[in-house]
Amino acid sequence: MIDLYTFTTPNGRKVSIMLEEVGLPYNVHKIDITKGEQFTPEFVAINPNSKIPAIIDSDTGMTVFESGAILIYLAEKTGQFLPTEQKSRFQVIEWLMFQMASVGPMFGQLNHFKRFAPEKIPYAIERYEKETLRLYGVLDKQLSDKEFICGDYSIADIATYPWVAVYEFQGLTLDNHPNLKRWFETIQQREAVQRGMAVPA
Secondary structure, three states: OEEEEEOOOHHHHHHHHHHHHHOOOEEEEEOOHHHOHHHOHHHHOOOOOOOOOEEEEOOOOEEEEOHHHHHHHHHHHHOOOOOOOHHHHHHHHHHHHHHHHHHHHHHHHHHHHHHHOOOOOHHHHHHHHHHHHHHHHHHHHHHHHOOEOEEEOOHHHHHHHHHHOOOOOOOOOOOOOHHHHHHHHHHHOOHHHHHHHOOOO
């Protein structure tokens, strides 16, 4: 059994999607980051960086935090969505790191400055919107001859989808990136993705 500590953010939803895709049983513990619950001593003992998501695997006694690390852990545990052949494996890891280092931070900054910042700062909004659209272009080019980011559906797709899914919230469109839009609509139809996106209920 997996204990999942999460909230309704793209990073949290990556892991619930993965758990639904691989079919592992899990318990959901909602950590309401709007109320500062990530800073409680109980949660800091699980993740010293006070960020969701995190998991505890009762089968192995392991605690894992950082969403990318959790996806790799669950992929290795189940033998799903991460190739074992070296070249293919590292391609998936490359694009997982692309999401962790570029997509998540840049899209997250756009979310903050466009929707949550107490003061609207045009320079910040323009900067992060421009970078978000540039990253849309990178993904669109990668998807020009592939159904999924690395050919087969993988943790790279699972990590990236919840961040692209906020495009309307950001006031953006996928219409100018047809390959990315097609990819998004394909993944959106997966039942495991729909279930994972609804966690925590």
